[in-house]
Structures are given as C-alpha cells and as structure tokens.
Amino acid sequence: MAVDTILHNAKIATNGVPSFVEAIAITAGKISAGGTNEEILQLRGPGTEVIDGNRRTVIPGLNDSHMHPIRGGLNYNMELRWDGVPSLADALRMLKEQAARTPAPQWVRVVGGWTEFQFAERRMPTLDEINAVSPDTPVFVLHLYDRALLNRAALRAVGYTKDTPDPPAGEIQRDKRGNPTGILIAKPNAYILYSTLFNGPKLSRPDQLNSSRLFFRELNRFGITSAVDAGGGFQNYPDDYEVVNELHQKGELSVRLAYNLYPQKAKQELPDFERWTKMTKPGEGDDFYRVNGAGEMLVASAADFEDMLQPRPDMAPVMESELKAVVQYLAENRWPFRMHATYNETISRALDVYEEVNREIPFEGLHWFFDHCETITDRNIERIKALGGGIAVQNRMAFQGEYFVERYGAKQAKRTPPIRRMLEMGVPVGAGTDATRVSSYNPFLSLYWLVTGKTVGGGELISGRKPVRPRESARAVYGRE
Ligand SMILES: [Zn+2]
Numbered sequence: 284m285a286v287d288t289i290l291h292n293a294k295i296a297t298n299g300v301p302s303f304v305e306a307i308a309i310t311a312g313k314i315s316a317g318g319t320n321e322e323i324l325q326l327r328g329p330g331t332e333v334i335d336g337n338r339r340t341v342i343p344g345l346n347d348s349h350m351h352p353i354r355g356g357l358n359y360n361m362e363l364r365w366d367g368v369p370s371l372a373d374a375l376r377m378l379k380e381q382a383a384r385t386p387a388p389q390w391v392r393v394v395g396g397w398t399e400f401q402f403a404e405r406r407m408p409t410l411d412e413i414n415a416v417s418p419d420t421p422v423f424v425l426h427l428y429d430r431a432l433l434n435r436a437a438l439r440a441v442g443y444t445k446d447t448p449d450p451p452a453g454e455i456q457r458d459k460r461g462n463p464t465g466i467l468i469a470k471p472n473a474y475i476l477y478s479t480l481f482n483g484p485k486l487s488r489p490d491q492l493n494s495s496r497l498f499f500r501e502l503n504r505f506g507i508t509s510a511v512d513a514g515g516g517f518q519n520y521p522d523d524y525e526v527v528n529e530l531h532q533k534g535e536l537s538v539r540l541a542y543n544l545y546p547q548k549a550k551q552e553l554p555d556f557e558r559w560t561k562m563t564k565p566g567e568g569d570d571f572y573r574v575n576g577a578g579e580m581l582v583a584s585a586a587d588f589e590d591m592l593q594p595r596p597d598m599a600p601v602m603e604s605e606l607k608a609v610v611q612y613l614a615e616n617r618w619p620f621r622m623h624a625t626y627n628e629t630i631s632r633a634l635d636v637y638e639e640v641n642r643e644i645p646f647e648g649l650h651w652f653f654d655h656c657e658t659i660t661d662r663n664i665e666r667i668k669a670l671g672g673g674i675a676v677q678n679r680m681a682f683q684g685e686y687f688v689e690r691y692g693a694k695q696a697k698r699t700p701p702i703r704r705m706l707e708m709g710v711p712v713g714a715g716t717d718a719t720r721v722s723s724y725n726p727f728l729s730l731y732w733l734v735t736g737k738t739v740g741g742g743e744l745i746s747g748r749k750p751v752r753p754r755e756s757a758r759a760v761y762g763r764e
Contacts, residue, residue: 285328286310291320293336298343344508345726348713349579349654349675352502352510353527353542354518355719356495361389361486365397366723371404375416378424382417390421390437390483395720398427398682400740408432410465423480427682427721428473429590431480433465441482450475452596471590477516491526499530499538505725510538511715513579513621513654514545520559531572541575543621549583553608560616576619579654582606585633589625589655589679589721591686598629606636614640619650621675627658634666646671652711655679657700658691664701664708673711676700678729679721684738696744702733 291306297317306323308316316323327333363381368374374397381391399407413422414434421437433441445461453475456466467475486494502510514520530536544559546552556577567574580586582605587596613620624630630653637651652673653659657680667674680687680699688696698704705712714733718724728739736744 286315286326286331288332288334289323289327290334290336290341291323293339293341295336295341296343342506345506347502347507347510347715347718347724347726347729349513349677349715350510350718350724351513351515351518351720352498352538352540352724353495353512353524354515355724356498357486357491357523357526358392358394358494359498359501360490360494361483362392362394365393366725367401367728368397369401369403371402371406371408374402375408375412378413378422379416382420382422385420387420388440388484390423390440391417392422392480392483393424394480395425395427396718396723398739400682400685400738400742405740410434413465421483423483425476425480425720427590428476428588429469429471429592429686431467431476433463433467433479435465438463438465441479443479450478469588469590469593471588471593471596473588473590474516481517488526492529495526495530496535496537499536502724503537505727507538507724507726510540511575511713512540512542513623513717514543516545517547518545519547520544521562527572531568536571539571541573543575543578545578545580546582550605552580552582552605553612556609556612556618560612560618565617565619576621576650577609577613578621579623581609581613581620581622585629586623587625587629589657589683591683591690594690595626595628598632602632603636606633607640610636610640611644614644614646614649617649621652621654623655624653625655625657627656627660627663630656630659630663634663634670637670637672638666641670652713655700655717656705657687658695659700661701661704661708664705664710668708668710673713674700674705675713675715676702676705677715677717677722678732679717680744681728681732681738682722684742684744685740688742688744693744697736699744 286308288309289306295304295307296302297304304317305320306318307314308323308326316326363377365374378391385391399405407426410432413424413432417434419436421440422434423437424432443455443463447455449455452470452472454468454470456464456468458464467479469476546555563574565574565576584599584602584605587598622633624633648671652675654675656674656676684696687699702712714729716722716724716726716729738744
C-alpha cells in the first residue's frame with residue numbers, strides 16, 4: 284500500500300527492539316515500518332507527506348488510564364490552573380489577573396491539580412490573601428479533595444450563612460459567632476467540595492464545546508493521545524456526554540477516549556446500571572470514542588475518599604450487600620468494571636464480594652480492576668491475580684505524600700502504592716494521573732513519580748527519608764496542629 288506519511292531525521296522511541304529508529308512510515312493510520320532514514324525514505328510515493336523531525340525525540344502517544352477529561356473539558360475555560368506554578372506569589376498574581384478579566388456572574392475557580400508543597404513558600408494561600416486579590420469577584424480555590432477556600436463574594440454567591448448546616452462528613456468552618464469563614468473541609472467526604480462548586484454558573488453549549496476542544500488540545504500538548512475517563516461526581520450519563528459526543532461526530536476529538544459510567548446517587552446505583560445497560564454496551568463506539576464499562580464508583584457505600592489529612596474512613600456495613608447486587612448484575616451482563624479503592628481495608632471487603640459473586644457467576648476473563656490501591660497488601664494483590672483482575676495506579680501520593688507520611692509514617696510510604704510488587708506478582712498495572720482535581724493532568728509528573736518516588740514538593744517517599752512538611756500551614760488553616 285502507498286505510504287501516507289514518513290517522519291524522518293528524528294530519534295523515534297519504538298517500545299521494542301531497537302528502542303529508537305531514525306524514521307517511520309505511516310499507512311492507513313498505523314505505523315507500517317521503522318528503520319534508518321535511507322530505508323524508510325525509499326518507501327516514498329507521489330502522494331506521501333514527508334515530515335522532517337529535525338533530530339527531535341519522538342515518543343509514542345501517552346495513554347492516561349485514569350483521569351476525568353470529560354468533566355475537565357466542560358469546565359476547563361472557567362478554570363485558572365495552578366498546575367506547576369512554582370510560588371504562591373505567582374499563583375496569587377494569576378488569581379488577581381483572572382479576577383480582573385472575569386465577567387459577572389462568573390467565578391474565578393482554581394479546581395485542584397496543585398499542592399501547597401509545590402510552592403516555594405510551601406504553604407496554602409490564606410483567606411485574607413484571596414479576599415485581597417479579589418474583593419468582589421467570587422473565588423473558589425480547591426486543594427485536592429481535602430478543602431476549598433471561598434472569598435466573601437463566593438460565600439455570598441453560594442448563600443452559605445450561619446444557618447447553613449454541615450453536610451454529612453463535611454464541615455463549613457465557622458468563626459466565633461458561627462459565621463462561615465470561607466473554608467470548607469472534607470471529613471473526608473468530598474461531596475461538600477464538589478456540590479458547592481456545582482453551584483457556580485455553567486458555560487453555554489457552544490462554550491462547552493470550545494472549552495472541551497481546548498482542554499483536549501492542552502492534553503495533546505503534553506503528549507496525551509488517549510485517556511480512560513473514570514466518570515465522576517456531577518458527571519451524569521448521558522446528559523454530560525452530549526458535548527463530547529458532538530465533538531466525536533464532527534471528528535474534532537483530539538484525544539481518544541474510552542469512558543466508564545459512574546452512578547450519581549447513593550442507593551440508586553443498581554437502577555442506574557440497569558437503565559444504562561439497556562441504553563448502551565461495552566465497546567459501543569469506535570477506536571476514537573467508546574464505552575469502557577462501569578465505575579470508577581460502583582456503590583457510594585464503598586467510596587473511600589483519599590484525603591490523607593483525615594483518618595482512613597471505615598466503609599458502612601451495607602457496603603457488601605449493595606456492592607454484591609451491582610457486581611452480580613454487571614457480571615451477568617458481561618460488563619467490565621473498575622472500582623475506586625484507596626485503602627487495603629476497602630479492597631479486602633470488595634474482594635470478599637467479588638470472590639463470592641465469581642463462585643456464582645464466573646468472571647472468566649471479564650475485564651475488571653481496582654483504581655488507586657495505595658495501601659494494598661501482597662495478600663490482596665494475590666487475590667486480584669487469582670480473580671484475573673488488574674490495578675490502575677496514579678500519582679496521587681506525589682500531591683499528598685507529605686500528609687501520608689505525617690499520618691502513616693515514612694516506612695509505609697515506601698510501599699504506597701507497592702507498584703514493584705504488583706508487577707513482580709504478574710498483575711496487569713496501568714498508570715495515570717487521576718487528574719484534574721487530586722492531581723495535575725501533566726503526565727510527566729506521574730512518570731517522574733513512578734521513576735523517582737518523589738512528591739511534587741520534592742519529598743522522597745521511596746527513599747524512606749521523611750519529606751519536610753511545614754507546620755504553619757495546618758495551624759494557619761485549621762487553627763490547630
Ligand atoms: Zn478515584
């Protein structure tokens with residue numbers, strides 16, 4: 284077949300042997316040959332496009348097996364990103380500029396993807412600093428999934444007063460007279476954070492299309508060519524998928540997407556899956572955009588929030604019965620599934636359920652895996668292996684490692700998560716970021732963490748040496764150690 288494209292004069296990583304070649308040929312969307320410049324240029328035909336790589340390094344497109352690009356795209360143009368910003372002074376300057384160009388009733392939103400430890404000052408912004416740079420425009424600053432800072436204008440916009448009750452496992456921090464200070468704390472349920480954010484004005488449909496297009500281009504900028512969307516809070520199927528559907532139909536998707544379906548209401552999960560399995564099926568779509576299966580949330584009673592500033596949550600006693608009903612239904616309908624599980628204790632209980640269901644409805648090659656698994660033990664890795672499952676890991680510890688060491692110690696942090704053990708035990712392992720909130724969408728931060736075990740703040744987790752953690756930030760925010 285005539286070669287469509289030749290890329291030559293480059294250092295092209297092959298994922299095989301040899302590990303680099305000078306040139307490749309592309310035919311019908313696939314790499315059809317690799318070799319020396321001379322060998323490949325001989326394949327040139329009259330219609331072949333020839334690209335000079337100018338001796339640059341070329342890597343395969345990166346796949347992020349766990350992130351939230353669909354929700355990320357719908358909100359990208361409303362967000363100010365602090366990913367990789369080196370100092371709080373810079374971050375506050377950006378906030379001030381953004382407030383100046385943000386029209387009412389829009390908010391200024393910094394929605395995760397940064398950590399206080401990336402800043403030279405190694406601390407959180409204070410409410411006074413945020414109110415000073417934006418006295419009138421509402422500002423919502425989310426730090427991972429542990430807390431949010433709202434300026435006075437944002438408190439007015441969401442209507443939180445001293446009479447507003449705290450949601451379950453969340454806290455509206457109050458001053459001595461009971462008035463909200465502006466700090467919202469997940470304890471550890473992040474519902475208080477994303478339900479408050481959900482009050483913000485939405486983009487119009489054309490703006491959502493544009494925002495998603497730009498976000499996917501932003502991912503391309505980092506070498507991301509595909510991603511698996513893990514669903515998410517306030518990402519309703521099918522309504523919130525219409526924009527990405529339209530981009531797909533128009534051939535304007537620049538990132539290949541597979542997506543999992545995530546139920547939104549606690550105790551309504553099984554009816555949601557029953558409805559969805561009648562609307563679509565795994566694999567529906569094409570190479571560019573398709574259904575992947577269920578998750579990352581299967582039942583709310585099994586969702587153990589990864590907030591290392593708070594003690595590990597114990598899952599409710601109903602977890603097993605609710606999870607069993609859903610997994611049984613998915614196995615019966617041969618729907619692949621993934622489940623969010625940070626802690627080994629949650630994983631043990633989920634595996635009890637999976638093993639029970641498997642005895643009744645054999646999984647037999649049905650694709651399933653756990654996401655995260657930060658504190659998983661070897662015993663549970665073995666159980667996953669025995670059930671033919673996999674694990675997807677992300678660099679959440681690169682953003683929370685300092686908190687984790689404070690709570691669980693440097694020794695435990697050395698094997699959090701135990702990726703080398705997973706690989707040694709022959710379990711399929713995928714990597715990613717879990718972006719855009721509890722981590723940055725920059726895949727190189729995740730690759731750097733995978734290789735070095737270092738946090739974004741420079742802490743060395745794998746070495747076991749205790750990363751430096753400022754005390755003043757906790758005292759400043761919480762008024763206590
Ligand atoms: Zn998750």
